Amino acid sequence: MLVLLPPSEGKAASGSGAPLDPDALSLPGLAPARAAVLAELVELCAADEEKAREVLGLSEGLRGEVAKNAALPTAGARPAGEVYTGVLYDALDLATLSAAARERARTSLLVFSGLWGAVRIDDRIPSYRCSMGVRLPGLGALGAYWRGPMAEVMPGAAGDGLVLDLRSAAYAAAWRPKGDVAGRTATVRVLHAPTRKVVSHFNKATKGRVVRALLETGAAPGTPAELVEALRDLGYAVECEAPARAGKAWSLDVLVDEVH
Numbered sequence: 001m002l003v004l005l006p007p008s009e010g011k012a013a014s015g016s017g018a019p020l021d022p023d024a025l026s027l028p029g030l031a032p033a034r035a036a037v038l039a040e041l042v043e044l045c046a047a048d049e050e051k052a053r054e055v056l057g058l059s060e061g062l063r064g065e066v067a068k069n070a071a072l073p074t075a076g077a078r079p080a081g082e083v084y085t086g087v088l089y090d091a092l093d094l095a096t097l098s099a100a101a102r103e104r105a106r107t108s109l110l111v112f113s114g115l116w117g118a119v120r121i122d123d124r125i126p127s128y129r130c131s132m133g134v135r136l137p138g139l140g141a142l143g144a145y146w147r148g149p150m151a152e153v154m155p156g157a158a159g160d161g162l163v164l165d166l167r168s169a170a171y172a173a174a175w176r177p178k179g180d181v182a183g184r185t186a187t188v189r190v191l192h193a194p195t196r197k198v199v200s201h202f203n204k205a206t207k208g209r210v211v212r213a214l215l216e217t218g219a220a221p222g223t224p225a226e227l228v229e230a231l232r233d234l235g236y237a238v239e240c241e242a243p244a245r246a247g248k249a250w251s252l253d254v255l256v257d258e259v260h
Contacts, residue, residue, distance in 0.1 A: 001162045001220060003211055004118075005111045006171045008086030014068075014126040015078035024124065029153040030117040033146065037115055038072060040136045041128075045069035056134055065129035072126050080111055081121030087201055088166075091208025094121060101215040109211070110157065112171040114142045117149060118157075132170045143173035150175035162186065162221050165249065166207045177249060185249040186224040186240075193237065193255040206256055210236065224250035 022031060022038075045052045045066045052058075052066045068075070081094045097105060105121055112118050114132040119125060135141045154175050163177060163185040177185045188210070190203040213219075213234045221227040224240070231238045237255040 001108050002158050003109050003164045004167050006168045007111050007113050008084045008089055010085050011083050011127040012085050015076035017076050019074050020077045020126055026120040026123050027118060027153050030149050033149040034116055040138050041069055041130055042072055069129055072128055075126035077124040077126045080119045080123050080125050083125055083127055087204040088208040091205045092212050104215045112167055117146050132174060146174040155181055179247050182247050182249050186227050186252050187249050188252045190254045190256055193257050202256055
């Protein structure tokens with residue numbers, strides 16, 4: 001099973017250890033694209049703080065993120081699973097997983113990123129600010145920029161098993177499974193059961209808890225239909241819609257009564 005996650009806007013501070021080693025990151029086929037985005041982002045942030053703030057969509061209170069981006073090549077790096085914070089990652093709570101669950105997380109979780117394309121939780125990266133919705137002056141919209149590189153590497157990364165897609169729309173734009181991979185993909189929404197509406201906070205928190213439960217129990221669904229059964233066995237109320245035709249992803253709704 002491959003689980004696709006969005007990153008978090010907020011991130012923990014960079015580590016005090018060695019800086020980024022681009023050659024050590026997973027999915028080496030993304031290396032040229034990563035280098036181009038990194039160079040463009042660093043140049044932008046080092047040259048013109050006000051323009052960088054505008055391009056990155058940063059408020060006055062986040063002005064310090066520009067300087068942080070300008071220093072990315074020399075900033076200390078730490079595992080991506082420690083860098084990404086926020087509601088989903090708080091609920092997932094990687095640091096307290098059992099050893100077996102942590103190993104499953106290391107091999108099955110893939111975090112999409114406007115800067116890196118996608119990284120695994122043990123990939124060491126510095127803290128940064130660059131969402132998939134950013135349009136860099138020299139590269140254009142990052143969601144569109146990443147589609148070509150992702151199309152080359154993601155089918156191999158997906159293998160022949162289930163793909164559980166928990167990404168938000170901006171990050172899903174960078175790679176949409178096609179063909180056989182799409183037929184093995186399940187997208188998930190979390191809905192407030194009484195209203196059938198998505199509420200951002202518990203949508204993210206529930207997704208984090210779902211992933212944690214799958215990792216801790218060692219559930220290994222191989223198909224979207226098996227995922228539905230696994231989630232129901234874990235106590236979740238799930239509604240599913242099989243694709244109308246081959247080559248399309250399954251759609252799953254997890255229904256939650258309480259907003260927390």
